[in-house]
Amino acid sequence: MASPTAASFSADWLQQREPFDTAARDAAAPRLALQALRERSAAGHGSARLPLRIIDLACGTGANLRWLAPRLGGAQQWLVVDHDAALLQRWPACRGLPVGSHKARLRYSGTAARTSFGTGIGIGFSADILRRQLDLAQHLESLPWQAAQLVTASALLDLVSAAWLQRLVAVASAARVAVLMALSVDGRQRFAPRDADDAAVAALFEAHQQRDKGFGGPALGAAAGPALVLALRRAGYRVGQARSDWWLDGRHDTQALACQQALIDGMAGAAIEQQPAAVASVRAWQLRRLAAAARSTLRVGHLDVLALPPR
Secondary structure: OOOOOOHHHHHHHHHHHHHHHHHHHHHHHHHOOOHHHHHHHHHHHOOOOOOEEEEEEOOOOOHHHHHHHHHHOEEEEEEEEEOOHHHHOOOOOOOOOOOOOOOOEEEEEEOOOEEOOEEOOOOOEEEEEEEEEOOHHHHHHHOOHHHOOEEEEEOOHHHOEHHHHHHHHHHHHHHOOEEEEEEEEEEEEEEEOOOOOHHHHHHHHHHHHOOEOOOOOEEOHHHHHHHHHHHHHHOOOEEEEEEOOEEEEOOOOHHHHHHHHHHHHHHHHHHHHHOHHHHHHHHHHHHHHHHHHHHOEEEEEEEEEEEEOOO
């Protein structure tokens, strides 16, 4: 939800949110049948031993790969793409390596015990990784779509425009590549206990989410998930979806408390930017919410979408 502009702060925010992303995606995964991706790749190649080739859009510091690679299992080849070279340099063992160099490859492997990314889930995997710095708003079509079996992203779609989303579906469907888009905000958020100004601040925040984020028009915000589902179905995809909500309990979890406080600050800043005349009421809401965070819970709604191309 919060979107800091400085690369270092952005990396800190990505690290702060990752445990809650992981828990949310773990809850959604059983309803998405991720193993179908591996089975589809094996059927297409005639061998389960050939690597599953994956494009990760707006990869940040690698959270999507850390979650997904152990769950897919087997041999994998990842092309991870982001416009921000500072975030790409945050990848393990990447510091000092030239971003985009074909020699700057990483290799990870893991099993059910501890992997390079944390705790695995009982299947072995190996992943060859190539980082690439790229402006996705301008150069989406330049990626090697025909060589991939899966395109994926996490917490990206609510930033993009309707036109960019249609470009994504067009290139994916032309290449008959599977699509997995995780953690798109869907507009559901609920504090408990409630504050009288929760709805007003949330409305301003949602309006701010719909500003142009650099993808060629107003951002889709909470409409992104449903828009993707509709576009993929029109393209003939078989689409599954599942809620992947954050649950932040500030009463018992210090990490959740810190994340909730960061979200409150982010919402307040965006609301004031959206409507400067509301600064007094928004700041008062912010102070009340921060004071109550250690006694509050917050649910933030997200949607995960997995789509397989027509057989």
